[in-house]
Amino acid sequence: MWRVDLLQAAAVASVAVAIALFLAEGGAARFGDPGSALTSLGIIAGLAATDLVLVMLLLAARVPLIERAVGHDSAMALHTRLGKPVLLLLLAHGVLLLAGYAIADGVGLVAEAVAIWLLPDLPLAVLGFALFLAVVASSLVAVRRRLRYEVWHVIHLLVYVAVLAALPHQFGVGGLFVVGTWQWAYWLAITFGTFAAVVGWRVVAPLVATFRHGLVVERIDPVGDPGDGVVSVTMHGRRLGALRATGGQFFIWRFLAAGQWWQAHPYSLSAAPRADRLRITVRALGDGSASLAGIRPGTRVALEGPYGIFSEASRSRRRLTLVAAGIGVTPIRSLLESATFRPGEATVVLRTQGPAEGWLLDEVRELCHRRGATLITVPGGRGRGWLTPSAERQGLDLLALVPAIADSDLYVCGPRGWAEGVISEARAAGLADEQIHHERFDW
CATH class of the missing domain: 3.40.50.80 (Nucleotide-binding domain of ferredoxin-NADP reductase (FNR) module)
Structure with missing residues (x-):
């Protein structure tokens, strides 16, 4: 539990650093009049939201240090809890900036909105917000229960597009991050550091593990009554001990067969891992798990992991x-x-x-x-x-x-x-x- 508390404290600290740098590099002097004060509060809301979005991406990047410290479940639970606060901060960011600019320019909100829309990179920023809204909406319990896992997963990939769409306005509009300032260095470091972690641990590491271990389906065994749709899948490969997996952990599996290769699912090991074999036992609860019974021996398997501290x-x-x-x-x-x-x-x-x-x-x-x-x-x-x-x-x-x-x-x-x-x-x-x-x- 204390590890989760520490992780939450680190997230709060990163937001505090972002706000402190803004205030230290001229932001504190922007509160002299109502228009500037609203604009500054809008900037602070945007900084906090952007920082927390990067924290969310880092929590979902499956970084081994985070996975071993708090476990995949706790990391993803915190990732999910941050979604709504980030959405509210982004809304506050837009509303406060619009009101502040309107007061400063002495015009109405509609006229100011039209003027802001013509600024470089603003349409991309609005697109980023719309995509993030779709991601948060798909995480609502009532919505999530109606979505297949594969659809939900694809929608969640849009968060990367949302962040990339918002980046140009962050570094361009308003000249907030002047090259050479501490703010510029901080945001450049955490943005590219986060994306490096995502690419490294979500793309590169799984590819390396897949090619290194050469995992292949050895056999499919029905478990219990065939009508229950439960099967055990035994796979063999090379140097599996190097994965350092233990009983109770799970992997993200992708079976490279027609109609299956694009689906990735988390399944726990159902037997202690061996140097040349891994086994999972799966019940047909969805389209992906139901089709496993038809997987043929010899099918290659891509894997990510091991994950979890249920060990x-x-x-x-x-x-x-x-x-x-x-x-x-x-x-x-x-x-x-x-x-x-x-x-x-x-x-x-x-x-x-x-x-x-x-x-x-x-x-x-x-x-x-x-x-x-x-x-x-x-x-x-x-x-x-x-x-x-x-x-x-x-x-x-x-x-x-x-x-x-x-x-x-x-x-x-x-x-x-x-x-x-x-x-x-x-x-x-x-x-x-x-x-x-x-x-x-x-x-």
């Missing part, structure tokens, strides 16, 4: 409790295989709708037997909380199932509402935030 790296206690629901068993199973613990120190709780939904259950049972972990299965429909109605009538909860839970690290993976129920009981049982590790199971 040994996050542990703070000797004991281990792993709780999963449905297909959320995949990272739990790989973590169970690779985690370090002695017999009696680990407990696995699997929540299923029924015997038919016990995907990878036989593998988990065998691992628990071999490693001395306790396995608890809870089959049946969901009750008011995360357990079944039958379990709730018996007064069972997380503490009753795992008496040593307060002295354990808890790893939870499953649907959001269900996982929140588990985490709520964990906190009630006395677990600190550092002991709770939650793998988000949505996009």
Whole structure:
């Protein structure tokens, strides 16, 4: 948790630096009259918005330092939370500048808007704002639920076009960033530094990993009832140990087959990584995952990662409790295989709708037997909380199932509402935030 707080503090500090440089290099003297004051406030709003947009891009760039410090989920959660404040700051930027210029020129808002529109690079800046508005709108929960992942992903790529469209007016209109000033150097450095990180970690690094490791689909194995649409995909490649992946982590996978190559999806490892093999287990929940069953052996695979801190790296206690629901068993199973613990120190709780939904259950049972972990299965429909109605009538909860839970690290993976129920009981049982590790199971 403190790492996330530190990351948020760094974002605030970067905004403070941007505003301080503006004030130090003449901005403080611009508040002498109402028109200039409004203009200055508009500039400050624009500086803050632009700085935070770059922070958002950096959070989504999958920079290893950020990924290892706070995890992919936390980084993307902060990225999402910044969207609305940035949009409001951009609106304030435009409105305050328009009002300030209108007062200074002694004209109405409409006349001033026409005059500003004729300035160089302003149409591009407006285009950038419109694109950013589309990106933020696509992130609203009500909208996101209606979009396929692929469509949502393409819309989000527009944020890079939005930033590039706004750059000319930032360095050109008004002469705010004079060449040779600290402001000019700061903005040039953070802008190109951010785009270098995006290109390096989102484009170059995945290409290098793909060609270096030569990952190829070895086989596709159905899991459980064929009607469930769950398959395990085993891939082999070269020097996979160099990826330094561990159980519980995930990669962004792109299967280079017709109709598939343009789709990239995050899937967790469902078995501990080996020097020459990786495995994922996927349920058909969308077009991309549904088509995996038809992938042929020999298909080449592009990958990004590994990502996530749902792994040994996050542990703070000797004991281990792993709780999963449905297909959320995949990272739990790989973590169970690779985690370090002695017999009696680990407990696995699997929540299923029924015997038919016990995907990878036989593998988990065998691992628990071999490693001395306790396995608890809870089959049946969901009750008011995360357990079944039958379990709730018996007064069972997380503490009753795992008496040593307060002295354990808890790893939870499953649907959001269900996982929140588990985490709520964990906190009630006395677990600190550092002991709770939650793998988000949505996009």
